[in-house]
Amino acid sequence: QVQFVESGGGLVQPGGSLRLSCSASGFGFRNYGMAWYRQAPGKEREWVAVIYVGGGVDYADSAKGRFTVSRDNAQNELYLQMNSLKPEDTAVYYCNINNRNQDWGPGTQVTVSS
Numbered sequence: 001q002v003q004f005v006e007s008g009g010g011l012v013q014p015g016g017s018l019r020l021s022c023s024a025s026g027f028g029f030r031n032y033g034m035a036w037y038r039q040a041p042g043k044e045r046e047w048v049a050v051i052y053v054g055g056g057v058d059y060a061d062s063a064k065g066r067f068t069v070s071r072d073n074a075q076n077e078l079y080l081q082m083n084s085l086k087p088e089d090t091a092v093y094y095c096n097i098n099n100r101n102q103d104w105g106p107g108t109q110v111t112v113s114s
Contacts, residue, residue, distance in 0.1 A: 002026040002103040004095050009108030016085050020108055022078040022095030030073035033098035036080045038091035039107070049080060050098050062088075085112045 008020040020036070033052040039045040049059045049069040057069050068081040078095050092107035 004105030006093060006095055006105050006108040009110045011111045012085055013114050014086060014112055017083045020080040020093055024076045029076040034071060034078045035096060035098040036069060037094045040091040087112045
């Protein structure tokens with residue numbers, strides 16, 4: 001059974017940093033591109049970043065230059081380092097297999113506020 005558990009969210013001031021983690025299980029993690037998504041209040045879930053099997057990465061324009069996605073295939077873990085956070089980054093953050101729209105985890109809440 002495919003499962004994701006996100007962690008590392010919290011309340012941070014504008015300009016601050018957070019590192020999100022995603023623990024994945026139930027599939028061959030190292031064989032899939034993995035992505036981060038987020039859903040802000042009243043908005044649809046949106047894609048944030050992807051890391052491919054070969055290590056290549058891509059980011060939404062809103063994340064470029066501030067967020068860094070990485071993975072640890074030995075631990076089945078996905079990470080998102082978020083720097084220079086802005087209030088508009090406030091959302092619940094989720095991880096999933098890239099382009100897969102099922103079996104979502106609980107997400108982790110990120111709130112950027114002074």
